Amino acid sequence: MSSAQIEIQIIASLVAIACAIPGTFLVLRKMAMISDAISHSILPGIVVGFFITQDLNSPLLILLAALTGIITVVLVEYIQKTGLVKEDTAIGLVFPILFSIGVIMIAKNANDVHLDVDAVLLGELAFAPFDRLIVSGIDMGPKSLWIIGSILIITIGLLFAFFKELKISTFDAGLAASLGFSPSVIHYGLMSVSSITTVGAFDAVGAILVVALMIAPAATAYLLTNNLKRMLIYSISFGVFSAISGYWLAHGLDASIAGSITTMLGVLFLAVYLFAPSKGVIAVMYREKQQRTEVSLLTFLLHLKNHTEESERHVNHLNEHINWQKVRSKTVLDLALKNNMIQLDKNIVSLTEKGDHFTSQAIDYIITNEDGKIEHMKDDFFLFRG
Amino acid sequence: MTKIAVQIDDLTVAYNYKPVLWDIDLEIPEGVLMAIVGPNGAGKSTLIKSILGILKPIAGSVSIYNKPYEKQRQLVAYVPQKGSVDWDFPTTALDVVMMGTYGSLGWIKRPGQKQKKAALEALEKVGMLPFKNRQISQLSGGQQQRIFLARALVQNASIYFMDEPFQGVDATTEIAIINILKELRKAGKTVIVVHHDLQTVPEYFDWVTFLNVKKIATGPVKDIFNDDNLTKTYGINYKVSIQE
Ligand SMILES: Nc1ncnc2c1ncn2[C@@H]1O[C@H](COP(=O)(O)OP(=O)(O)O)[C@@H](O)[C@H]1O
Numbered sequence A: 001m002s003s004a005q006i007e008i009q010i011i012a013s014l015v016a017i018a019c020a021i022p023g024t025f026l027v028l029r030k031m032a033m034i035s036d037a038i039s040h041s042i043l044p045g046i047v048v049g050f051f052i053t054q055d056l057n058s059p060l061l062i063l064l065a066a067l068t069g070i071i072t073v074v075l076v077e078y079i080q081k082t083g084l085v086k087e088d089t090a091i092g093l094v095f096p097i098l099f100s101i102g103v104i105m106i107a108k109n110a111n112d113v114h115l116d117v118d119a120v121l122l123g124e125l126a127f128a129p130f131d132r133l134i135v136s137g138i139d140m141g142p143k144s145l146w147i148i149g150s151i152l153i154i155t156i157g158l159l160f161a162f163f164k165e166l167k168i169s170t171f172d173a174g175l176a177a178s179l180g181f182s183p184s185v186i187h188y189g190l191m192s193v194s195s196i197t198t199v200g201a202f203d204a205v206g207a208i209l210v211v212a213l214m215i216a217p218a219a220t221a222y223l224l225t226n227n228l229k230r231m232l233i234y235s236i237s238f239g240v241f242s243a244i245s246g247y248w249l250a251h252g253l254d255a256s257i258a259g260s261i262t263t264m265l266g267v268l269f270l271a272v273y274l275f276a277p278s279k280g281v282i283a284v285m286y287r288e289k290q291q292r293t294e295v296s297l298l299t300f301l302l303h304l305k306n307h308t309e310e311s312e313r314h315v316n317h318l319n320e321h322i323n324w325q326k327v328r329s330k331t332v333l334d335l336a337l338k339n340n341m342i343q344l345d346k347n348i349v350s351l352t353e354k355g356d357h358f359t360s361q362a363i364d365y366i367i368t369n370e371d372g373k374i375e376h377m378k379d380d381f382f383l384f385r386g
Numbered sequence B: 001m002t003k004i005a006v007q008i009d010d011l012t013v014a015y016n017y018k019p020v021l022w023d024i025d026l027e028i029p030e031g032v033l034m035a036i037v038g039p040n041g042a043g044k045s046t047l048i049k050s051i052l053g054i055l056k057p058i059a060g061s062v063s064i065y066n067k068p069y070e071k072q073r074q075l076v077a078y079v080p081q082k083g084s085v086d087w088d089f090p091t092t093a094l095d096v097v098m099m100g101t102y103g104s105l106g107w108i109k110r111p112g113q114k115q116k117k118a119a120l121e122a123l124e125k126v127g128m129l130p131f132k133n134r135q136i137s138q139l140s141g142g143q144q145q146r147i148f149l150a151r152a153l154v155q156n157a158s159i160y161f162m163d164e165p166f167q168g169v170d171a172t173t174e175i176a177i178i179n180i181l182k183e184l185r186k187a188g189k190t191v192i193v194v195h196h197d198l199q200t201v202p203e204y205f206d207w208v209t210f211l212n213v214k215k216i217a218t219g220p221v222k223d224i225f226n227d228d229n230l231t232k233t234y235g236i237n238y239k240v241s242i243q244e
């Protein structure tokens, strides 16, 4: 690996981490759209900032552009407060306008501004190592590394300081407000970090990848864990993994790095969406099938409980009687046997003590809907979970 | 003369400039277990949120023991309506109860062993200790409501505001909750509950406020919980049979 290659991967990974942290909270607050809005509407801020500073990497430009991000959020909320349109409509109104203002500004000043819309959307990660920070003649590494590194350090610092505040205001804004943790202060703090990260990252990776890196890793992590800290760690890991594997994919295919990283994010999400242990599509389908079987089991057990006469309890008779096909009957019979709920004696089925007890409890639960008593049953049977 | 725990003067609250509470005057004496009743959309949740500084009123004032709410946060605990939070949020029962301690910690400071111990005790009190590590979406409606109650208990407040704590709970949980509320009253706390089931008002509460955009009446249940006030509040000719 050349040092440029290593530098690109480090920059991409740092961007991924810096995006995953605010992204996790955006996803939990169901505000994925707002990051899209910010990433586009910062464009006029960047152009104006560039006129003033003449340097795409100037911190002043980053702050000016981030301010445009905040203005977007304020505008969206203002339009929404009028009660005339919903939030997503408000977002859809604001950011295309700001974005097109930016595009027009670039077009009008094409000669003065070394910016083009493609670069804004897709970034120029491959060129990042060539724009270097030189301090009194010493090469300090790529400028974007310093920019995104600084932003990341601030983000991590804020995350550690305000983790509790972020958590409570995201979960229960009402309680947070009543305890004195102003949800709007936290909201605008998060929006500021998102905006600054977006601006800092956009030069390297472009607007589209910034959005993808904020939302996709967090959405993927959300499917895998029930713990906020772990969700953050997973988001970060997925982001970094996609950044590095996306880089090599681009290398192999001779394709756009940003595009390849976005592809990896998509592939990762799809895989988890399908195979996640409890929230994945396949797991959900399996659970539903199990629940159907368990309902059948219960029906079957209840039948046994209500009929003492042997003729009603003959294996063959059950097929006809409960009106199930052979396969279904066999599945149910097997499940009952496996759980020691029935015993078979010369093809006559009868409830065991455990089966009898289980049936009463289950029916009792279904009728009264009283929890507590059936906690131990939840572990074995899907039927009684949520 | 008992002390006044909560005093509300000329309170008007609006969403998007449309007032949903008009000119409310209300005094809640210390030590009552009070129901707020009124039809859907009457502004019951709005009233509580305005008292707790979550919403800014367009007119009027609220004081808690004669001082503005901002100075008295430590005295007040709040149980929001269950539907107001996302139960799929990645967190556990214990963690949610711990949130009740955040107010006493203030900004930045993290909860430690002391807060954890208090949260565990509160979980024990509402019978939810065995579920402390359960993800909150895996809890039944009644269990979620108990978690919310535990979170308020851990605040160790003087005044408790609860928005429909009996919503979607089973009979056992309802009894468990009301027993805890009665215990709080016995300990001299003031408990204010948005309540829907008019039948149980006389049995559960000793004080009641009728609300429908305006305050209709407030006072002891035995004096003012009658068909006249119910009709004024609910519009139609309302009758409840009050069991003695
Ligand atoms: N965030 C909001 N924005 C606009 N209107 C609201 C909002 N919350 C509540 N309202 C309206 O205010 C009125 C009172 O609501 P609320 O206090 O929730 O009533 P209650 O709790 O008594 O059912 C209702 O008409 C409701 O539609």
Ligand SMILES: [Mg+2]
Binding pocket: B044, B045, B046, B081, B163
């Ligand atoms: Mg309400």
